[in-house]
Amino acid sequence: MIEFDSVTKAYPDGTVAVGDLSLTAPSGRITVLVGPSGCGKTTSLRMINRMIDLTSGRILVDGQDTATTDPATLRRGIGYVIQHAGLFPHRTIVDNISTVPLLLGWDREKARARSMELMERVGLDTSMAKRYPTQLSGGQQQRVGVARALAADPPVMLMDEPFSAVDPVVREQLQDEFLRLQGELGKTIVFVTHDIDEAIKLGDQVAVLRVGGKLAQLAPPAELLAQPADDFVADFVGRDRGYRSLGFRRGELPVSPEPTVPLGASVEQVRGVGAPWVLVVDEDRRPQGWVEPSGVEGSVRRERLHRGGTVASVDGSLRAALDAALSSPAGRGVVVDGDGRLLGTVLPREVLALIEAESGHGDGRAAGVEPAQDVR
Numbered sequence: 001m002i003e004f005d006s007v008t009k010a011y012p013d014g015t016v017a018v019g020d021l022s023l024t025a026p027s028g029r030i031t032v033l034v035g036p037s038g039c040g041k042t043t044s045l046r047m048i049n050r051m052i053d054l055t056s057g058r059i060l061v062d063g064q065d066t067a068t069t070d071p072a073t074l075r076r077g078i079g080y081v082i083q084h085a086g087l088f089p090h091r092t093i094v095d096n097i098s099t100v101p102l103l104l105g106w107d108r109e110k111a112r113a114r115s116m117e118l119m120e121r122v123g124l125d126t127s128m129a130k131r132y133p134t135q136l137s138g139g140q141q142q143r144v145g146v147a148r149a150l151a152a153d154p155p156v157m158l159m160d161e162p163f164s165a166v167d168p169v170v171r172e173q174l175q176d177e178f179l180r181l182q183g184e185l186g187k188t189i190v191f192v193t194h195d196i197d198e199a200i201k202l203g204d205q206v207a208v209l210r211v212g213g214k215l216a217q218l219a220p221p222a223e224l225l226a227q228p229a230d231d232f233v234a235d236f237v238g239r240d241r242g243y244r245s246l247g248f249r250r251g252e253l254p255v256s257p258e259p260t261v262p263l264g265a266s267v268e269q270v271r272g273v274g275a276p277w278v279l280v281v282d283e284d285r286r287p288q289g290w291v292e293p294s295g296v297e298g299s300v301r302r303e304r305l306h307r308g309g310t311v312a313s314v315d316g317s318l319r320a321a322l323d324a325a326l327s328s329p330a331g332r333g334v335v336v337d338g339d340g341r342l343l344g345t346v347l348p349r350e351v352l353a354l355i356e357a358e359s360g361h362g363d364g365r366a367a368g369v370e371p372a373q374d375v376r
């Protein structure tokens, strides 16, 4: 657990980068610091491992005041990942990852074996071990940065915009793999980003800072979206927050049976269903796409399928269910089980009714009841 207790950092020129910040980053969880440029995110992070000294207040790591811990000892228990990875350019990948274990006195063989294991863990082919950082893509370099920070298995990880320097597709992959890895490792992580979507995706809790290093709100992502503390947070979180908050909500979807045809079905079979759009499944009942009977010549072929609709998992979010329903050419969203097999379909209005019911917001309008008058 990392605790900020009334932490202030004023630089000699008078800039107050962090002002009276108090917050707790729980053990085994990801705490994201997010906020506009210059709001003191990096300064806050670097005070944890004493790369920057505090002006006043205290930071405790597992109950111990960092001011009383030798900086080298402190940093041994804290992995640090930065933007552009910050790899040593003249060292090979395996040597980069082995840096801290070797400093800790591990023998070369053990450090090397650990590095190879970590390369695999972060999704890097071990055949790259002997390459130099410039011979890797930006995304691969970031993975090496994460592997290097994990090498000595520190309980705490500080991550400063680690995925910002790569394109959006690679960033998403890195985020997904990071979450998978954290699911296995359960580190105490403080993660800095200026990207609210990244904060909401990765954080168990999100701290929104305003300029001057003031805490505007500390909350789990769903709460941040549903109940922003003030206009600053609401603006920062963004406009479609109501819709995005559905990403954190689950519900029992009212799935209805959906007639299907197999791939290779004849035109007669497809027409026999008697619907304008017919769902096509493979031999394991995995949805393959929709087909219009008028578009089938001879038999249903894969290349003629409409694949535009998304597929929702029955235990997935209401956002995914609504998206499946809205994106389906048939107007019915495809719902599958955990193995990707068809369970049935849902209509947009059924998902919306579920959302209303879950929120306790149904006011009877849909049933023709007049909404209550505003009585003053």
Ligand SMILES: Nc1ncnc2c1ncn2[C@@H]1O[C@H](COP(=O)(O)OP(=O)(O)OP(=O)(O)O)[C@@H](O)[C@H]1O
Pocket (backbone or CB within 6 Å): 011, 012, 013, 015, 016, 017, 035, 036, 037, 038, 039, 040, 041, 042, 043, 044, 194
């Ligand atoms: N050495 C320094 N001397 C004076 N002011 C500094 C120094 N380092 C940082 N600052 C100021 O402290 C404030 C916070 O900086 P910090 O780098 O922590 O912000 P940040 O939220 O990480 O910003 P960004 O998202 O742009 O990286 C800024 O106003 C910055 O200009």
